[in-house]
Amino acid sequence: MTMKRQAAELGRIRTGYSRPHRDPNKRPVPVKSTTFVFSSHSRDYVAAAAELWGGEVETWTPQNQKIAQYRVISKASEIRAILPAGDPLSQSYEMWSGGGCARRCDGEFEEKTRQPCVCLARYGENWHLRSPREVCRPTSRINVMLPELPDLGVWRLESKSYYAADAMAGGVDTVLQATEGKSMMPVRMWIEQRTRVADGETKNFPVVMVVPSLPKLRHALSGPLSTAAALDPGVLVGRPAIEAPRPDYLAEARSQRTEAEVIAVWRKADQAGHGSPELLEDLKRIAADIARGVDPQTGALDDGEDTDGLDEDGVMDVEIVEDDEPPTTSDWPAVAQPGSGARS
Known part of the structure; x- marks a missing residue:
């Protein structure tokens, strides 16, 4: 040594x-x-x-x-x-x-x-x-x-x-x-x-x-x-230029908690030129699971007994804010083409 x-x-x-x-x-x-x-x-x-x-x-x-x-x-x-x-x-x-x-x-x-x-x-x-x-x-x-x-x-x-x-x-x-x-x-x-x-x-x-x-x-x-x-x-001579590795958009989407956040992942992918019909459909399915209360990472259904975020007295500490209405499925682009730059 x-x-x-x-x-x-x-x-x-x-x-x-x-x-x-x-x-x-x-x-x-x-x-x-x-x-x-x-x-x-x-x-x-x-x-x-x-x-x-x-x-x-x-x-x-x-x-x-x-x-x-x-x-x-x-x-x-x-x-x-x-x-x-x-x-x-x-x-x-x-x-x-x-x-x-x-x-x-x-x-x-x-x-x-x-x-x-x-x-x-x-x-x-x-x-x-x-x-x-x-x-x-x-x-x-x-x-x-x-x-x-x-x-x-x-x-x-x-x-x-x-x-x-x-x-x-x-x-x-x-x-x-x-x-x-x-x-x-x-x-x-x-x-x-x-x-x-x-x-x-x-x-x-x-x-x-x-x-x-x-x-x-x-x-x-x-x-x-x-x-x-x-x-x-x-x-x-025929070697293509090395491209930067493409982010794992599906893994990023599965870590989100709302449909709006999944839509934001799609926009990020589309703006980077990585959008495709296949990716759009996969992200829609993940968003639908989240809307139904299914954890997209584990597949477990939310039974309403989740204690995440509770303090020692069993109270959920949340901040009430006024916001626009939550996005709906209409925020998804009707047609997805690679690099289309679709916006809601």
């Missing part, structure tokens, strides 16, 4: 890689990629990605690690994926060192020490403009399924771009609003190159866009999807 249940991580998706420095004594040079990079401990997974999206499989050892993996710098700047149910995105400000994660912060409090944000306290509101060696970096991680690759599991995409974090979160929030986190959602993911000019300085940075991939917008806004629809959105 205390362990997290999550799908197996099959590999990673990146938007950058590193190349060796010309000086072998210096650190590798980071490169921003215009296409997706796939890496995994399994050569089969990377080979399948290379076959699907191009590129050459190579052996690769991440920095500060000793275990070799496999990597392919693909030729695809756009891929199709599936977001699993739940919230697949996590975001935090993090600082890593040779000993692992030294700080993880939500922008207000540091998770490990529960102290106020160190970067904000030291450098002020524009702390994110400082060198990554001085401050935490915004880290966004999103898990996706790649249905065209082998085995059941997720691939993790990680971005450390400050400006890309909002774009990624916005796309995922759109999906969660549509599915309420209750189902999978097919998405398109692509690398979009953007430019930002601030204080006379131009910055180029990649943004990973995550957008629901469905035939029409209404399909993305009509609630959770089936697994079949997530795998093949084409099945939604």
Whole structure:
């Protein structure tokens, strides 16, 4: 009960890689990629990605690690994926060192020490403009399924771009609003190159866009999807728009106590476009039962001994009011057509 249940991580998706420095004594040079990079401990997974999206499989050892993996710098700047149910995105400000994660912060409090944000306290509101060696970096991680690759599991995409974090979160929030986190959602993911000019300085940075991939917008806004629809959105082409559930007018009518109240239920149904000859006849029968003293919920006949509403002295506490004459059967429409909007 205390362990997290999550799908197996099959590999990673990146938007950058590193190349060796010309000086072998210096650190590798980071490169921003215009296409997706796939890496995994399994050569089969990377080979399948290379076959699907191009590129050459190579052996690769991440920095500060000793275990070799496999990597392919693909030729695809756009891929199709599936977001699993739940919230697949996590975001935090993090600082890593040779000993692992030294700080993880939500922008207000540091998770490990529960102290106020160190970067904000030291450098002020524009702390994110400082060198990554001085401050935490915004880290966004999103898990996706790649249905065209082998085995059941997720691939993790990680971005450390400050400006890309909002774009990624916005796309995922759109999906969660549509599915309420209750189902999978097919998405398109692509690398979009953007430019930002601030204080006379131009910055180029990649943004990973995550957008629901469905035939029409209404399909993305009509609630959770089936697994079949997530795998093949084409099945939604003929899917009708989801209608709001229709109220149970018969149950509402049976809870009333006068014919006038039952007539009011009919008017409500008719104005909502739910009126029909069948519903009208059913409501008339319920009203007739009430007029004869029959409880429409139990079918019991009122024998005049009902003590509902009596006080401790056996007196009925009622309020006498002057009103128009009670409605009669003439208040029912002579002919009922769906959505006729009949009035008495």
